[in-house]
Amino acid sequence: MLTKQSSSARKASGVVLGLVILSVVAASYTHVTKTAPAQSAFEDSKVGKLKLQPGFKAEHLYSPSENEQGSWVSMAFDHKGRMIVSDQYGGLFRLQIPAIGAASVKPTVEKLKIGSGSDTLEMGAAQGLLYAFNSLYVVVNNRASEKLPRGSGLYRLQDTNGDDQFDKVTLMKAMVGDGEHGPHSIILSPDKQSLYVIAGNHTDLPPLDAYRLPTNWKDDNLFPLIKDPRGHANDRHAPGGWIAQLDPDGKKWELISAGYRNAFDMAFNEVGDLFVYDADMEWDFGLPWYRPTRICHATSASEFGWRTGNAKWSPTFADNLPPIINIGQGSPTNLLHTKDARFPAKYKHTLLAFDWSFGIIHAIHLKPSGSTYAGEREEFLSGIPLPLTDGTIGPDGALYFLTGGRRLESDLYRVSYEGSESTAPVAAKPINAENQLRRNLEKYHTGGPNKQAINDAWPQLKNPDRFVRYAARLAVEHQPVAEWQQKALQEKDPIIATNALIALARHGDVAQKAGIFKALTSINFKALTEPQQLDVLRATELTLSRMGQPDAAQKTALVAFLDPNYPAKSAELNRALSKVLITIEAPGVISKTLALLEKKEGLDLVQAGGDMATASSDLIMRNPQYGLDIAGMLEKMPPAQQTYYATMLSAAKTGWTPELQERYFKWFRGAFSYKGGRSYIGFIDKARKLALANVPEAKRGYFDKLSGGELLTSNGNDLVVTNYPKGPGKRWQLEQAMTVVDNNLHSRNYQQGKDMYLAITCARCHTMRGEGGNVGPDLTQLATRFSAKDMLEAIIDPSKAVSDQYAATQFILKSGESIVGRLTNEDKNAYYVSQNPFAPDMLQKILKKDVVSSKYSAVSVMLPGLINSLNEEELKDLMAYLMAGGNEKHPIYTEKAAASPGK
Numbered sequence: 001m002l003t004k005q006s007s008s009a010r011k012a013s014g015v016v017l018g019l020v021i022l023s024v025v026a027a028s029y030t031h032v033t034k035t036a037p038a039q040s041a042f043e044d045s046k047v048g049k050l051k052l053q054p055g056f057k058a059e060h061l062y063s064p065s066e067n068e069q070g071s072w073v074s075m076a077f078d079h080k081g082r083m084i085v086s087d088q089y090g091g092l093f094r095l096q097i098p099a100i101g102a103a104s105v106k107p108t109v110e111k112l113k114i115g116s117g118s119d120t121l122e123m124g125a126a127q128g129l130l131y132a133f134n135s136l137y138v139v140v141n142n143r144a145s146e147k148l149p150r151g152s153g154l155y156r157l158q159d160t161n162g163d164d165q166f167d168k169v170t171l172m173k174a175m176v177g178d179g180e181h182g183p184h185s186i187i188l189s190p191d192k193q194s195l196y197v198i199a200g201n202h203t204d205l206p207p208l209d210a211y212r213l214p215t216n217w218k219d220d221n222l223f224p225l226i227k228d229p230r231g232h233a234n235d236r237h238a239p240g241g242w243i244a245q246l247d248p249d250g251k252k253w254e255l256i257s258a259g260y261r262n263a264f265d266m267a268f269n270e271v272g273d274l275f276v277y278d279a280d281m282e283w284d285f286g287l288p289w290y291r292p293t294r295i296c297h298a299t300s301a302s303e304f305g306w307r308t309g310n311a312k313w314s315p316t317f318a319d320n321l322p323p324i325i326n327i328g329q330g331s332p333t334n335l336l337h338t339k340d341a342r343f344p345a346k347y348k349h350t351l352l353a354f355d356w357s358f359g360i361i362h363a364i365h366l367k368p369s370g371s372t373y374a375g376e377r378e379e380f381l382s383g384i385p386l387p388l389t390d391g392t393i394g395p396d397g398a399l400y401f402l403t404g405g406r407r408l409e410s411d412l413y414r415v416s417y418e419g420s421e422s423t424a425p426v427a428a429k430p431i432n433a434e435n436q437l438r439r440n441l442e443k444y445h446t447g448g449p450n451k452q453a454i455n456d457a458w459p460q461l462k463n464p465d466r467f468v469r470y471a472a473r474l475a476v477e478h479q480p481v482a483e484w485q486q487k488a489l490q491e492k493d494p495i496i497a498t499n500a501l502i503a504l505a506r507h508g509d510v511a512q513k514a515g516i517f518k519a520l521t522s523i524n525f526k527a528l529t530e531p532q533q534l535d536v537l538r539a540t541e542l543t544l545s546r547m548g549q550p551d552a553a554q555k556t557a558l559v560a561f562l563d564p565n566y567p568a569k570s571a572e573l574n575r576a577l578s579k580v581l582i583t584i585e586a587p588g589v590i591s592k593t594l595a596l597l598e599k600k601e602g603l604d605l606v607q608a609g610g611d612m613a614t615a616s617s618d619l620i621m622r623n624p625q626y627g628l629d630i631a632g633m634l635e636k637m638p639p640a641q642q643t644y645y646a647t648m649l650s651a652a653k654t655g656w657t658p659e660l661q662e663r664y665f666k667w668f669r670g671a672f673s674y675k676g677g678r679s680y681i682g683f684i685d686k687a688r689k690l691a692l693a694n695v696p697e698a699k700r701g702y703f704d705k706l707s708g709g710e711l712l713t714s715n716g717n718d719l720v721v722t723n724y725p726k727g728p729g730k731r732w733q734l735e736q737a738m739t740v741v742d743n744n745l746h747s748r749n750y751q752q753g754k755d756m757y758l759a760i761t762c763a764r765c766h767t768m769r770g771e772g773g774n775v776g777p778d779l780t781q782l783a784t785r786f787s788a789k790d791m792l793e794a795i796i797d798p799s800k801a802v803s804d805q806y807a808a809t810q811f812i813l814k815s816g817e818s819i820v821g822r823l824t825n826e827d828k829n830a831y832y833v834s835q836n837p838f839a840p841d842m843l844q845k846i847l848k849k850d851v852v853s854s855k856y857s858a859v860s861v862m863l864p865g866l867i868n869s870l871n872e873e874e875l876k877d878l879m880a881y882l883m884a885g886g887n888e889k890h891p892i893y894t895e896k897a898a899a900s901p902g903k
Contacts, residue, residue, distance in 0.1 A: 046411060049383045049858065053816050055344070055419020056381075061097065061105050062412040064404070069093060069109070071404035072412070073333075073389040074185075076129035076136075081395045084112070084136060085412075086126035088389075088405055090148075092138075100396055100416050107412075114157065116167035122148050123155065123169065127264075128185035130195070133248040134158065136166060139197060141182040152178045154186065154197060154250070172250035177203030181233075181241075185265045190272035194245055198276070200262040201233065201240040201306060208244060210254040212301040212445040214477055216506060217258075219311050220319070220545050222583045223289075224651040224690055227309035229682025229717050232283060240306035243276070243298060254446065259304035259313075259320060261291070265335040265390075266298065267351060269366060270428040273373070273435075274298040277332040277353045278323075280609075282629060285329075286638040286676030287683055288575075288647075290608040293330045294323035295353060295364055297372045299467060300442035301474040310647065310683065315610070316572050318502055318535045319542070321470055325375030327362055328614035329630055330355035333405070334390045339428075342397025344421035349429070352380060352391065356405060358622040359386030362613075370465040371434035377613035379817045381415065384622055384810060384857040397423070438468050444475035453479050458487070462495035466531075473499050481507045489515045494523045498535045505542035513547040517554045521561040530570060537562075537576035544583055559586045567596055571641050578645060582652050590655045594663055597645040608640035617835040617844070621808035621820045624861045628837065629677065635838040638674035643684070646671070650690035661695060661703065669708035672719060685716035723755030729869040737792045740872045745788065745880045746895055749873075750888045753881030756874050760866045765837050768886040773840065776862070783883040791882055795867055798860035808857040809833070813850050820857065837861060 046060035064072050070087030077083055083095040092114065095107040114123040125148050128139030136157040144151040153174040157166035175183045181202030186195055217238040219225065227234040241260030246253045262279040269275065276296045284290040289310045296304055305313025305320035315322035334354035338347045351364040363380035366373045387408050391401035394414075404410030417423055431439075441460060444453040453475045460472035476484055485508055488500035501516050508516070520540055525533060540558070544550070550558055563586055566577040574596060581589040617634060620627035646667055656664075668688045672681065688707050695703050711719055730736075757763065763772040766779045782791065793800065811819045811831065821833035821844060831846045867875055884890035 046413075049386070049855075050413075051379075051382045051810065051812055051818050052415065053380060055417055055421065057416055057418050058381075059105050059414045059416075060411060061400075061414055062095070062107055062109070063410065064093070064109075064412070065408075065410040067109070069111075071389075071407050071410040072402045073405050074126050074129045074139075075390050075392055075400065075402055076131050077392065077394055078131040078136070079134070083107070083394075083400065084129055084131065085402065086124055086129060086138075088127075089125060089407070091122055091124035092126065092129075095412075097394075097400075097414075100398060100414070105414070113165045115169055116161075123150060123157065123166075124148055125150075127183065128197070130186045130188060132188050132192070132195070135248075137172075137186050137195065139183045139186050141178055141184065143178045152176070152183050152203070154183070156250070172246075173206060173253065175199065175203055175206060181262045184263070187266060187268070189245070190268050194247055196243060196245050196256070196266065196274070198243045198260075198263055198266050199241060200264070200279075201236050201260065202262075203241070205239060205242050205255070205258070206253075208253040208255050210252070210446060212254065212256055212442075212474075213239065213258055213303055214301075214474075214507070217303075218546065219307050220542055221307060221311045221313065222541050222545055222579045222651075223310060224647060224687070225309060225311050226647070226683055226686040226690070228283065229679050229686055229715075230283065232281070232679075233308050236308050238307060239303070241278070243274075256300065257298040257302040257304075259302070259306050260296070261306045262332075263296075264332050265354075267335045267337040269337050269349065269351075270339040271431050271435075275324075275335065275337075275351055275366075277335040277351075278304065279332050280329060281677075282329060282626070283677040283679040284608075284683075285629065285633045286608050286640065286674065286680055288608055288640040288644040290640075290677075292326045292328050292609045292612050293332055293355070294326045295335075295351065295375055296321070296323050297467070299372075299438065299471065301445045302470070314572070314575070316531070316534050316538075316576075318470075318499065318538045319473075319506065321467065324366075324373050325364060325377060326610055326612045327353065327355075327377065328612035329357070329616060329619055329626075330360070330614075331357040331626075333388055334401075336391055336393060338393065338399075340397065341393045341399060341417075342423040343417050344419065344423060345426055346421075347380075348426040351375075352399070354388040354391060354401070356387050356389065357626045358619045359383045359388060360614075360622070361388065361391075361401070368429070368432055368435070371432075371438035371467045371471075372465075375613075382622070382810075382818055384808070384820065385859050434465050434468060437463075438465070438471045441468065441471040441475050444478055445471075449479050454484055454487075458484075458496065458500075461499040462493060469499055473503050476500065477503050477507055485512060489519050491519075494528065495532060495535075497523065498532065498539055501539045502535070502542060505539060505546055510547045513543060513550070514554060516543045516547075517550055517558060521557045525561065525565060530573060533565075534572060534576055537573075537580060540580050541576070544580065550584060555584050558584055562586075563588070566592060575641075575644055575648075578648050582648055585652070585654055587655070590649065590652050590660055593645050593649055593652075594660055597642050597649070597667060598663065599642075608638070617842075618819055618821075620835055620837070621822065621857065621861050624837075624859070624863050628863065631836045631838045632675045633677065634836055636673070636675045638671065638676050638680065642667070643671065647683075647687040650687045650694075653694045656694070661699075662706070664691070665703045665707040667707075669706065669711070672708050672711050679717070681712070681719060682715075682717040685712055689716070721759065723759045725756060725759055725869045725871070725874050727869055727871050727874075729867075729871065731865065732792075732796060732867050732870075732875070734789070734793055734796055737796065737867070737875065738789055741788050741792065741876055741879050744876050745883060745892055748880035748893060749877050750881065750884075750893050752874065753877035753879075753884075754886070756870060756878040757881050757886075760869070760878075765862075773837075779882065780885045783885060788879055788883060791879065792867075795862075796865060798862040798864055799858065802856070802858060802860045808859070808861055809854050810857060811846055811854045812852045813846075814852055815850070819844065819846060822861070 047058050050058050070090040072085045073088040074086045092112040097107045125142035126138045127141045130137045138155045154172045156170040158168040160168045181200035183199045186197050239258035241263050242258040243256045244253050260278045263276045266276045276298045280293045289312045303320045313320050333356045338350045353362040361381040363378040364375045387403050389402045389405045394400050398414050398416040457472040457475035488504045491497040578593050616630050620631045671684050765773040765776045809823050821835035824834050825832040832843045834840045884892045
């Protein structure tokens with residue numbers, strides 16, 4: 001499960017993430033810092049690892065994995081208050097859960113029997129469950145197999161004979177797509193009359209009966225298209241992930257919203273507004289098109305701009321909507337609203353967003369902001385580790401949640417409030433005027449043309465509220481274009497005109513191109529605010545993208561209109577201006593853009609992905625398997641704005657001089673020294689190769705070398721590393737590894753052992769003979785205390801024994817937040833915490849007066865299985881190097897193996 005092919009691919013990057021500690025070794029070392037704050041020893045109980053808000057109590061109810069019932073990833077309560085769950089790779093189970101306060105919390109569990117007569121096929125692999133309309137609705141995410149022959153789709157299960165089992169199975173709609181970006185969740189509408197289904201971007205949008213978002217979607221991006229160099233989602237196109245509404249019998253399906261990457265779940269608040277938790281693409285870390293995990297307000301006909309590769313839309317584009325909050329890196333798995341929870345008033349207008357990777361339930365407190373909302377984030381619950389999969393509010397008002405997925409250890413928990421504050425229901429806040437106006441306009445998104453729509457929507461194209469403007473434009477777009485295209489071209493109000501021209505660019509034919517350019521260049525650009533200027537530039541981009549290049553007269557007018565404003569004073573304006581001006585080959589645009597590319601300060605140093613509610617550094621030690629990717633990026637962050645200009649310049653075919661080309665191609669060589677997500681190097685190389693195609697063939701070899709071509713592997717996805725393991729590797733287990741190593745560490749290859757030590761990045765965190773990092777213990781004298789078996793056990797399963805000297809500590813703050821890092825020092829007033837193993841000297845200061853408590857993490861910050869890339873000979877050479885303490889003259893390199901008896 002779990003949000004991302006991105007996520008599944010993270011496993012492949014484990015070898016390059018870093019060997020942080022040999023935990024079995026660490027136990028023998030003395031703590032060099034003063035004692036940590038008061039705490040119990042390693043807390044390894046199911047509940048003990050949880051960090052809760054004050055007044056809340058957690059109970060561990062059940063461990064399906066301990067009972068050989070799989071790894072549970074979805075849940076729902078039925079009409080009798082029983083819980084129904086699904087194993088990710090198996091069947092459905094039903095639980096009778098004891099009431100809060102009962103003597104025993106252990107539920108009774110039964111595996112459900114599905115079908116009757118000839119229909120006895122197994123049902124499971126569900127990522128969405130909902131009991132409604134006397135039926136269990138099941139969103140199956142599965143590639144049909146002998147064990148689970150039902151493929152992906154929405155199924156309805158019914159009990160028609162009263163035996164309390166589901167004997168009737170109806171396939172309501174088959175879906176093409178499976179895996180971590182397949183069909184996901186299903187929820188009930190606020191009026192309890194219909195259903196909503198959500199699917200990830202590897203799920204084809206099936207034919208539907210109605211579409212609130214018009215189906216004329218395209219990439220609509222002048223940025224040079226570079227698909228993911230490692231192949232992720234390269235065959236996927238708009239509209240990306242989607243949400244559909246359907247009636248209980250599935251007779252009518254309507255598209256509500258689209259443009260998501262891999263949104264796993266959605267939830268309605270108390271007034272019926274819909275919210276979605278969308279996933280990021282962590283291979284894009286550090287790149288200008290990176291989009292963090294985020295909460296989106298999924299209004300009618302909303303589009304959120306996912307496109308493959310680097311074509312993802314900016315939140316500033318007027319034809320999509322921005323999130324209400326960027327959370328940061330993570331793997332979304334569940335979203336719910338607390339309106340039905342027996343929680344204090346503070347949590348009555350709150351979304352709970354589950355992150356699988358870093359084990360956090362984020363509380364997103366919603367506050368009305370015009371027709372939409374602003375989100376404020378709080379850490380509601382966390383655990384290390386805590387691979388959250390699903391959750392819901394039970395009939396008793398408690399929060400129930402599951403952990404597991406990907407065959408990990410799976411558990412069921414309950415969280416209830418037992419503090420002193422009132423948990424009485426809170427009346428829903430009345431819908432404000434802007435929200436109601438937006439809803440009134442959204443009525444024109446369905447039901448076909450309506451002559452009143454233009455009259456009502458047109459004035460709202462200049463409404464100060466962006467979500468209202470969006471709803472108004474979509475109302476216009478649902479009307480026949482012949483009824484409003486002349487009105488758009490003749491509109492004198494610049495704001496109304498801009499939004500109407502965006503609609504016309506999306507729906508008009510090429511015959512309207514000259515009129516659109518004339519109308520756009522008649523606007524007083526300098527008199528507009530920055531968001532309004534960005535909208536004008538977006539209208540221009542859409543026209544160029546859909547209708548083609550301007551003729552000579554139109555080009556002259558466009559250059560005169562835009563060139564005096566470039567460069568601008570903001571990063572977003574410069575991105576939009578460079579995109580349009582390079583596309584139309586404006587004179588002098590290359591030198592202007594190159595000057596911006598070479599800037600080292602100011603607005604060009606913008607954070608990829610924008611502002612985020614979580615600190616990336618705080619995630620590293622919550623889950624080193626994924627966090628060390630972030631650590632590497634933070635150690636040497638790519639300049640996202642420069643990368644944008646460099647990629648855009650790769651589309652410039654004319655206007656170059658030899659001096660400009662020299663400066664430009666030198667930039668690429670420097671760019672390869674930065675660290676980003678797994679696709680960073682590949683994206684930079686793809687842009688470099690697009691640019692090389694524009695230079696004279698006779699100079700191509702020269703510029704290839706100048707730009708760093710020799711630094712790269714043949715596929716361009718990685719830097720050449722001479723000591724990289726040859727493999728083939730394997731998933732080494734202790735017994736298997738010992739069979740290979742035992743009595744075989746003689747006459748080994750010293751240089752290859754050292755190369756493997758460096759290749760799996762042990763030296764990043766450990767010292768060997770005076771060289772290396774200082775995050776973990778010095779390994780020079782390792783063999784004087786520990787055997788090869790001890791070392792292998794620590795490498796293969798580093799969390800089996802973690803010393804408090806090298807463990808991460810979770811500091812619980814008075815604010816309810818927590819900070820995770822390695823305590824390196826303290827004084828009278830503060831703790832000093834290192835959060836990035838690759839930059840251990842960068843410390844965060846935590847004031848002691850802000851700390852309530854702390855506890856050690858039972859998870860080693862060393863990744864498991866770092867030797868999995870090594871073949872047998874490479875493993876033996878590595879172990880010999882460790883046993884020799886890095887000493888080339890150690891006897892292990894000269895002594896012969898002892899002769900076997902009888903030889």
